[in-house]
Amino acid sequence: MMDSMSGRWWGVRFVAIGLLAVLANTSVVSAQTSGKHKKKASGSVATHRSKTTSHASQAGRGTSRKASAKGARGKNARGRNREVVVSKGHHARMRVEVAPTAESRRLTLAFTASAQLRPMAQQLIATRSAAAYNGVLGYASSHSGEAGAAADLSVGHAYMLDHRYAEAESAFRQAGQRGQSLDDYADYLGAQAAVQGNRASDAYALLDHFAERHPGSLFVPTAPILLANAYLGNNDPASALRVLLPLQSEPAGSHVDFRFTLAKAYQASGNTQQAAALYRGLYTRDPLSNEAAEAKTQLAAMNVPLTAAERKQHADAMFNAKHYDIAQEEYRALQKNDSELSSADRDALEIYAAVCDLRLKKLSRGDVDHLPVTGDDSAALKMYLQSELARNEGRTDEHDRLVQQMLSQYPQSRWLEEALYSGGNMYLLKRDSAHAIAEYTLLGQHFPRSTYAPNAHWRAAWLSYRLRHYGDAARLMDEQITNYPAGTEIPGALYWRGRMYEDVEGNFGQAINYYKTLDASYVNSYYAMLARQRIAVLGNRTTPEPAAALASVRPVNDPELTDSLPENDPHLIKARLLANAALNEYIRPEIQLSETSSQWGALAEAEIYESFGENTRALQAMKRSGLPFFSLPVAEVPMVYWQLVFPRPYWQELSSNAQINGLDPYLVASLIRQESEFNPGAVSKANAYGLMQLLPSVGKSLAKQTGNRHLTTSDLLNPSINLRLGTIDLKKSIDRYSGQIEYALAAYNAGDLPVRQWIATNDYKDIPEWVESIPYTETREYVQGILRNRELYRAVYSGKP
Known part of the structure; x- marks a missing residue:
């Protein structure tokens, strides 16, 4: 082992893709915005979870049976006839036809019978207040059959979320007795309640022969796991093994919870060798799972130590997942406590821990100076750390000297790659375009396959344009189109290369070729919007043979779209029934069980969410x-898709407040879509509230100006109040910039100070060039996205009030 772990093997073993994703270390990419409006709130949709929810996505993954089924007829596991009909247009329109069956008719009757339950059940799951409980309990007592069963399920689910397991088990049992349509949910969730309520024996009958009693159920893959856990809860590992061992080669056997439960069963039966092997696999191959941490605990309990290689593999995974605090703890613990390591291995681990400290902003120059001197790639890593500290301290000369030293001594090190990209970004922020171009160019030369290469190449091209080195810029932009045809930079390259043909070379026909290619392949992009404006200015002109670079632009893949949903598909009907009972986390997995859901599943999920006012979830589903x-013309996609992906909730109040403040309502809608995805309860990490993401200080100041001196922070979660104050604030921002919307949007995201600095440069030909030159990637994409989406809102709702 010692030989295999020495120096070169040990090296820097971070997973390359993860590393490149997290080690950009550039304020260009992730600048801390200083304004009162911050980036969109993450995780802004409130979720209600318990242990019951973990199986929803797991089961969905294990049993989803998607098939393209284009022009095909067949039967699924339950013998349901399906036909996929293709109607030809500009883009294929799929119509999935499903013949009605006894099951679909029964489910439809259950759905119809419980339709009035949906608002009450959704209110219960959202608030779990006494009044909400009483409402659904009252419904359950006054309705029999499927409607009563759906109410029982809703109450049981709410009890589970409140950890009232005995009451949940009773409610689920009653649901199973009263209805058949969701009896698999009643049995499975009832078993979960029994296990979590320490009544494991109650789960046996519910889970035994589950697949035979509920063929095709979402829970078929996970029912044996739950049954095994029930046996383990009663100290019966032999029965747990009897359930699990025949399933190891089945799809369920690959699930993390299956392997963890099997490990527990082996451990409880005294087979520590098999248990340890499974625990080790979980710790190293599924390091981000909850089971990984418990696996480590159980290995320690069995007195089975992890190897140094396994511990480092886990630490590397934590690093790549940006869990730097955990990673550095593991690196340091391994360095100090593993007696088998060589001194070279210990030195390398000390340097890896220092990288974590850098990401945690805890690394000082003294820390780096005291790092050991090594002779492998960790020596390049130490130089990288030194260069980053020099960058952060503004010591440009020292930074450049270290990068040159890395170029000389470690020309293929990934840390040189990191240093070059970071250095290019440093000079970009310093507005030193020549040096930035040099760093980006070196990165492309030394690491042409780097994940940074496309963006570095584009930045070199754009900065060459800004320096008015048009020959270099033209060459680089055509190279961008040819060498990186799948990159996100292609629309910008097409537009600005077209602008050079138009503005610099006077080749208006070739400019039109670029603009039309852009419009054809990226029709709804920000750049296509600009291209159409240029085409309108140029008018009808003779166009030459398209430039060679344009042959590399990839055509749009026509999606197979459906105009309507297969109303007789049992999984679709069941998903709607689940919404009636507010079992929302199971809607998507249930839909995915259908053979043809790849054609219509997202539309169905979004429409179900929209039906009970969850516009944010509907948008996210789309x-x-x-x-x-952004590559499909509005006219060639069923309008229902557009209305879901560009929704208009609160439209009356939104448009009224926009009109009062002289704003385009579609601009306001686009901004809200970007800021909060129309979630009125969104609260960002920056403490911005509501639809338009107002900071409490801003909201209270605006409220005082309009005569309200008693506004509370929670008032900003009221859509009416947020829209009124937010539109006032947006109008003020636009007025501050003399009506220039691009400036105002940039300030809304990044704050006034940096925007004023960018404007003060005053060396831009026009506003699109100013937008393209915004150094904060988040802010630039924010501005472009809102302007693009405003045009899409106009296109979708043209002529509609």
Whole structure:
């Protein structure tokens, strides 16, 4: 082992992709914005979870049976006839037809019978107040059959969230007795309640032969795991092993919770060798799972130590997941406590821990100076740390000397790659374009396959344009299109190369070729919007043979879209029934069980959420669909998709407040979509509140100006109040910049100070050039995104009040 772990093997073993994703170390990419409005609140949709929810996504992954089924007829596991009909247009429109069956009719009756339950159940799951409980309990007592069963499920689910397991088990049992449509949910969730309420024996009958009683259920893959845990809860590992061992080669056997439960069963039966092997696998191969931490605890309890290689592999995974505090603790613990390590290994670990400290902003120059001197790639890492400290301290000369030293001594080190990208970004922020171009160019030369390469190449091209080195800029932009055709930089490269043909070379026809290619492939992008403006200015002109670079632009992949949903698909009906009972976390996994859900699942999920006012979840479902909305003409996509991905909740109040303040309502809608995704309860990490993400200090100041001296922070979560104050604030921001919306939007995101500095440069030909030159990636994309989406709102709702 010692030989295999020495110096070179040990090296810097961070996973390359993860490393490159997290070690940019650049304020260009993730600048801390100083304004009163911060980036969109993350995780802004309130969720209500318990241990019951973990199986929803797990089961969904394990049993989803998606098939393209284009023009095909067949039967699924339950024998349901399906037909996929393709109607040809500009883009394929799929119509999935499902013949009604006894099951679909029964589910439809259950859905219809419980329709009035939905608002009460959704209120219960959102608030779990006494009044909400009483409302659903009252419904349950006054309704029999499927409607009463749905209410029982809703109450049981709420009890689970409140850890009232005995009451939950009783409610689920009653649901199973009263209805058949969701009896698999009643049995499985009832078993969960029994296990979590320390009544494991009650779960046996509910889970035994589950797949035979509920074929095709979402919970077929996870029911054996829950049953095994029930046996373990009663100190019966032999029965747990009897349930699990036959399933090891099944899809469920690959699940983390299956392997963890199997490990527990082996451990409880005294087979520590098998248990240890499974625990080790969880710790190293699934390091971010909850089970990984418990696996480490159980290995220690069995007195089975992890190897140094396993511990480092786990620490590396923590680093790549940006859990720097955990990673540095593990590196240091390994360095200090493993007696088998060589001195070279210990030195390397000390340097790895220092990288974590750098990311945690805890690394000082003294710390770096005291790092050991090594001879492998960790020596390059130490130089990288020194260069980053020099960068942060403004010691440009020292930074450049260290980078040159790395170029000379470690020309293929990934730490040189990091240093060059960081150095380019440093000079970009310092507005030293020549040096930034040099760093970016070196990165491309030494690391052409780097994940940074496309962006570094584009930045060199753009900065060359800004320096008016048009020959270099033209060459680099055409190289961008040719060498990185799948990159996000392509729309910008097409537009600005077209601008050079137009403005610099006077080749208006070739400029039109670039603009039209851009419009055809990225029709709804910000740059296509600009391209259409240029085409309108240039008018009808003869166009030459398209430039060679344009052949590399990739065509849009036409998606298979459906105009309507397969109303007789049992999984769709069941998902709607789940919404009636407010079992919301199971809606998407249930839909995914359908063979043809890849054609309509996102639309169905979004429409279900929208039906009970969850516009934010509906929007997020459409974003997850993977449809290339920004490359598809509005007219060639069913309008229902556009209305879900560009929703208009609170429209009457929004448009009224916009009109009062002289604002375009579609600009306001686009800004809200970017800021909060229309979630009125959104609260960002920067403490910005509500639809338009106002800081409490800003909201209270605006309220005082309008005569309200008693505004509370929670008032900003009221959509009416937030819209009224937010539109006033946006109007003030636009007025501060003499009506220039791009400046105002940039300030809304980054704050006034940096925007004033960018404006003061005063060396931009026009506003698009100013926007392209915004050094904060987040702010630049924020401005472009809102302007793009404003145009899409106009296109979708043209002519509609």
